[in-house]
Amino acid sequence: xxxxxxxxxxxxxxxxxxxxxxxxxxxxxxxxxxxxxxxxxxxxxxxxxxxxxxxxxxxxxxxxxxxxxxxxxxxxxxxxxxxxxxxxxxxxxxxxxxxxxxxxxxxxxxxxxxxxxxxxxxxxxxxxxxxxxxxxxxxxxxxxxxxxxxxxxxxxxxxxxxxxxxxxxxxxxxxxxxxxxxxxxxxxxxxxxxxxxxxxxxxxxxxxxxxxxxxxxxxxxxxxxxxxxxxxxxxxxxxxxxxxxxxxxxxxxxxxxxxxxxxxxxxxxxxxxxxxxxxxxxxxxxxxxxxxxxxxxxxxxxxxxxxxxxxxxxxxxxxxxxxxxxxxxxxxxxxxxxxxxxxxxxxxxxxxxxxxxxxxxxxxxxxxxxxxxxxxxxxxxxxxxxxxxxxxxxxxxxxxxxxxxxxxxxxxxxxxxxxxxxxxxxxxxxxxxxxxxxxxxxxxxxxxx
Numbered sequence: 001x002x003x004x005x006x007x008x009x010x011x012x013x014x015x016x017x018x019x020x021x022x023x024x025x026x027x028x029x030x031x032x033x034x035x036x037x038x039x040x041x042x043x044x045x046x047x048x049x050x051x052x053x054x055x056x057x058x059x060x061x062x063x064x065x066x067x068x069x070x071x072x073x074x075x076x077x078x079x080x081x082x083x084x085x086x087x088x089x090x091x092x093x094x095x096x097x098x099x100x101x102x103x104x105x106x107x108x109x110x111x112x113x114x115x116x117x118x119x120x121x122x123x124x125x126x127x128x129x130x131x132x133x134x135x136x137x138x139x140x141x142x143x144x145x146x147x148x149x150x151x152x153x154x155x156x157x158x159x160x161x162x163x164x165x166x167x168x169x170x171x172x173x174x175x176x177x178x179x180x181x182x183x184x185x186x187x188x189x190x191x192x193x194x195x196x197x198x199x200x201x202x203x204x205x206x207x208x209x210x211x212x213x214x215x216x217x218x219x220x221x222x223x224x225x226x227x228x229x230x231x232x233x234x235x236x237x238x239x240x241x242x243x244x245x246x247x248x249x250x251x252x253x254x255x256x257x258x259x260x261x262x263x264x265x266x267x268x269x270x271x272x273x274x275x276x277x278x279x280x281x282x283x284x285x286x287x288x289x290x291x292x293x294x295x296x297x298x299x300x301x302x303x304x305x306x307x308x309x310x311x312x313x314x315x316x317x318x319x320x321x322x323x324x325x326x327x328x329x330x331x332x333x334x335x336x337x338x339x340x341x342x343x344x345x346x347x348x349x350x351x352x353x354x355x356x357x358x359x360x361x362x363x364x365x366x367x368x369x370x371x372x373x374x375x376x377x378x379x380x381x382x383x384x385x386x387x388x389x390x391x392x393x394x395x396x397x398x399x400x401x402x403x404x405x406x407x408x409x410x411x412x413x414x415x416x417x418x419x420x421x422x423x424x425x426x427x428x429x430x431x432x433x434x435x436x437x438x439x440x441x442x443x444x445x446x447x448x449x
Contacts, residue, residue, distance in 0.1 A: 047322070047446055047447075047448065047449065048446065048447045048448070048449050049325065049444060049445075049446060050318070050444070050445055050446075050447055051443070051444050052315075052443045052444075052445065053440055053442045053443075055309065055311065055441050055443055056309070056310060056311050057307055057308075057309060057329075057431070057439055057440065057441050058287070058288075058307065058308045058309070058310055058409075058412075059287075059288040059294075059295040059305060059306070059307055059439065060285050060286060060287045060288060060295065060305070060306045061276050061279060061285070061286045061288070061295055061296040061297075061304075061305060062284065062285050062304050062305070062306045062357045062414070063279050063280055063281070063283070063284040063285065063303065064299055064302045064303060064304055065281070065302075066155055066156050067154060067155055067299070067300075067420070067421050068152045068153070068154055068421065069153060069154060069155050069264045069266075069267065069421050070152050070260075070261050070262065070263060070264040071152070071260055071261045071263075072233075072264075072265070072419075072421055072422055073232065073233050073260070074122060074124065074230050074231070074232070074233065074265070074422045075092040075094070075119070075219060075230065075231040075233055075235070075263065075265065076090035076092060076228055076229070076230055076231075076267065077090055077091060077092050077135050077220060077221045077228070077229060077231070078090060078133065078135070078225045078227050078228035078229050079221050079223075079225045079226070079227075079228065080126065080127030080128065080225065080226045080227050080228055081226060082426070083274070084274060084275070084296070084337070084342075084426075084428060085269070085271070085276075085296065085298055085301055085303070086269050086270050086271035086272065086273075086274050086276075086277075086301070087269070087270040087272075088228065088267070088268075088300075088301050088424070089221070089268050089269075089270075090221070090228050090265050090266065090267045090268075091158070091218055091219065091220045091221070091265070091266045092218070092263065092264070092266070093140065093144060093153075093158075093159045093216060093217075093218050093219075093263065093264055093265075094144075094216055094219075094233070094235060094257055094262065094263035094264075095143075095144055095211060095215070095216040095257070095258040095259060095262050096210075096214065096217065096235070096237055096255045096256065096257060096258055097207050097255065097256055097257070097258035097259075098204055098205075098206075098207055098255065099253050099254055099255060099256075101200075103253070103254075104251070104253045106194075106198040106241065106243075106251075107243055107244065108244075109243075109244035110198065110241050110242065110243050110244060110251075111241060111242045111244075112187075112190060112191050112194040112195075112239075112240075112241050113240040113241050113242055113250075114184065114187065114190060114239075115184075115185045115186075115187070115189060115190030115237065115238065115239045116182045116183060116184050116185055116237070116238050116240070117137055117166075117167060117182070117183045117185055117217070117236070117237050117238075118180060118183075118235070118236040118238055119135075119180070119181045119182075119183070119219075119231045119235060120179060120181075120231060120232040120234055121179050121180065121181065121229070121230070121232075122230045122231060123179075123230070124229075124230030124422065125173055125227055125228065125229045125230055126227065126228050126341070126343075126424035126425065127225075127227030127228055127341060127424075128226040128227055128341055129173035129174035129341065130174055131224075131226060132170045132171065132172050133170065133171045133172070133173055133221075133222070133225055133227050133229055134169070134170045134221065134222025134224065134225060135168065135169060135171070135181070135183070135219060135220070135221055135222065135229065136165045136168040136219075136221075136222060137165065137166045137167045137168065137183055137185060137217055137218070137219060137220075138161040138162055138163070138164065138165060138166060138217065138218040138220060139161060139162050139166055139189075139215070139216075140159055140160065140161045140162075140215040140216040140217060141160045141161060141162055141215065142159065142160050142215060143211050143212070143215045143216065144159060144215070144216055144262045152261070153262075153264030155265065155266065155267040155268075155300075155302075155421070156266070156268075157264060157266060158266045159216075159218065159266075161217075161218040161220075166185045166189060167183045167185040167186060168222070169181060169182070169183040169184075171229075173227065173229070181231075190239055193214075193239055194239060194241060196213075197239075197253060207258060211258070216262075219231075228424060233257060233260055233263050234256075234257070235256070235257045235263075236254050236255065236256055237254070237255040238252050238253070238254050238255075239252065239253045239254075239255070240252055241253075265421075267300060267301070267302075269301045269302050269303075275290075275292055275294070275296075276291060276296050276303060279303060284357070285306070285357070288429075288431040293430070293431045293432040294334050294337075294428045294430060294431060294432075295307075295428070295429035295439075296426075296427075296428060296429075297348075297415055297416065297426065297427040297428075297429060298424070298425075298426035298427070299416045299417065299420035299421070299423075300420060300421055300422070300423060300424055301424075301426070304414050304415065304416050305414070305415050305427070305429050306353065306357065306412045306413065306414055306415075307329070307350075307412050307414075307415070307439075308408060308409060308410075308411060308412030308413070309398065309401070309408055309412075309441065310408045310409050311408070312398060312401055312402060312408050313402070313405075313408065315402070315443070315445060318445070319447060320447040320448040320449070321445060321447055322445065322446040322448055323399070323445065323446050324395060324398055324399050324402065324443060324444070325395075325444045325445055325446050326393075326395050326442075326443075326444040327394045327397075327398045327399075327441060327442065327443045327444070328391055328392065328393060328394065328441065328442045329350070329392045329394045329413075329439075329440075329441050330389050330390075330391050330439065330440055330441075330442065331348075331376065331389060331390040331391075331392070331415065331429055331439050332388065332389045332429070332430045332437055332438060332440075333388055333389075333427055333428055333429065333430060334428040334429070334430045334432075334437070335385055335386065335430070335437050337427075338388075342425075342426065343425050344378065344380070344388075344425060344427060345378075345417045345423060345425040345426075345427060346378060347375035347376060347378070347417060348375060348376045348378075348415050348416065348417055348427070349362050349363070349373055349374065349375055349376075349415070349416060349417070349418060350362065350363040350374060350392055350394070350397075350413045350414070350415055351363070351413065351414045351415075351416060352397065352411075352412075352413060353411070353412060353413065353414050354407075354410055354411050354412075355407070355410035355411075357414070359414065359416075362374075363392065363393075363394065363396075363397055363413070365393050373418075374392050374393065375418070376390030376391060376392060377390065377391050379391070394413075394441070397413070398443070415427070415429070
C-alpha cells in the first residue's frame with residue numbers, strides 16, 4: 001500500500017487563544033497523546049498539520065551470516081525447539097590455565113580425592129525451565145588457536161572434542177535458588193593431574209606445555225534438553241586432595257580460565273519445517289508476505305527483521321507538502337507469539353543499514369541536551385494483548401532519507417537487541433491486514449494551506 005490520503009488535517013492559527021484550543025483538540029484526537037511537535041513548522045496563519053498513518057512499511061526477515069561470540073563473558077550450552085524459529089543449539093569452548101606454583105603445596109603422603117568443574121549461573125536462560133537441564137563436559141582434541149587473519153571467534157566456529165564424557169550433571173532450573181553448578185569429572189584425569197603437580201612435571205610448568213597436555217574443554221547440553229543455559233566465564237576446575245597429619249587436612253588447587261578471548265560459543269539453527277526454512281547463505285532475505293505476514297527477529301539464531309519505506313517520496317505528491325514534523329514507528333508483535341517462555345526482548349534498537357544488510361548506526365534521540373540510543377519503550381498490554389508495542393521516533397531518519405533521495409527499497413532499519421550475541425529472546429513482528437495488530441509508521445507533516 002502506498003501513502004494514502006491523509007487521515008487528519010489540523011490548521012494552526014497565529015492567535016494564542018485559538019492555538020490553545022487547537023492544542024487541546026489535537027491532544028484529544030491523536031492516538032498517541034504525548035507527542036511534542038514544537039513550533040518550528042508554524043507558518044503564521046496558513047500552516048496545516050496532517051497525519052498519515054497508512055504509509056507502507058516493508059517488512060522482511062534477513063539472514064545473519066555470522067557474529068562474534070568470543071569475549072562475551074557468557075557461556076551458552078543447551079538446545080531448545082521453537083516451532084517458529086526452529087531448533088537452536090549452543091556449545092561452548094574454552095581453555096584452562098595452570099595455577100601458580102606458589103599457590104599450592106603437595107607434601108609427601110598427600111592423597112588425591114576428586115576433581116570437579118565449577119560453573120556459575122548468570123541467570124540467563126531460555127526455553128522450558130520446568131524439565132531437568134543436563135550439561136556434559138568433554139575434552140578438546142585440538143588446542144584452540146586463531147587461524148590465518150582471524151582475531152575473534154564466531155557463532156559458526158566449532159572445535160573438535162572427544163566423544164568421551166569427562167563429567168555431567170543435571171539441574172532443575174525452575175524453581176531453583178542455586179547460583180553454582182559443580183560437575184564431578186573423571187577421577188582418572190584428576191589423579192593424573194595430581195601426580196603431575198606433585199612431581200612438578202613439565203606438563204604443568206608452563207601454560208603452553210599444559211595446553212599441549214590438556215587442550216581445553218567443550219561444554220555441551222544434553223540431548224533431552226529444551227533449554228539453553230547461560231553461565232559466567234569465570235570457570236574453575238578444582239582438584240581436591242588431603243594432606244597427611246594426625247587429622248587429614250583437605251586442600252584444593254584451582255585451574256582458572258586461561259584467555260577469555262579464546263572462550264566462544266558455537267550457536268546453530270535448524271529451521272526445518274518453519275516459515276523461514278529457506279533462509280540462509282543462498283536466500284538472504286524473505287519478505288513478510290512469504291512468511292505469514294510476520295517479520296522474524298532473533299539475531300543470535302541468525303535472523304533479524306528489516307524495515308524500509310519504499311513510498312516515502314510519495315509525500316511530495318500530497319497537497320502542499322512542506323516537511324515531516326514528526327514520525328513514529330510502532331512495532332507490534334504478532335498476537336499470542338510471546339506466550340509461555342518465549343519472552344519478548346525488553347529492549348530493541350533500530351540500526352540503519354543498506355543493501356548489504358550490515359549493521360550501521362543506531363537511531364538515537366535527544367533527552368535534554370544528550371543523545372541516547374532508542375530502545376523502543378516496550379509497553380505490554382497484559383489485559384487484551386492488542387496494544388503491546390515498541391515505539392520509536394524516526395523523524396530525523398525519514399527527514400534524512402527524503403533529503404538524500406536514498407534508495408528506499410535497499411536502505412532501511414534493522415531491529416535487534418543490545419548485546420545481541422547474548423540474548424535469545426525473540427520477536428515475531430506483525431504485518432497483517434488488521435490495523436489492530438499491525439506494525440505501522442505514523443507521519444505528521446506540515447503543509448501550506
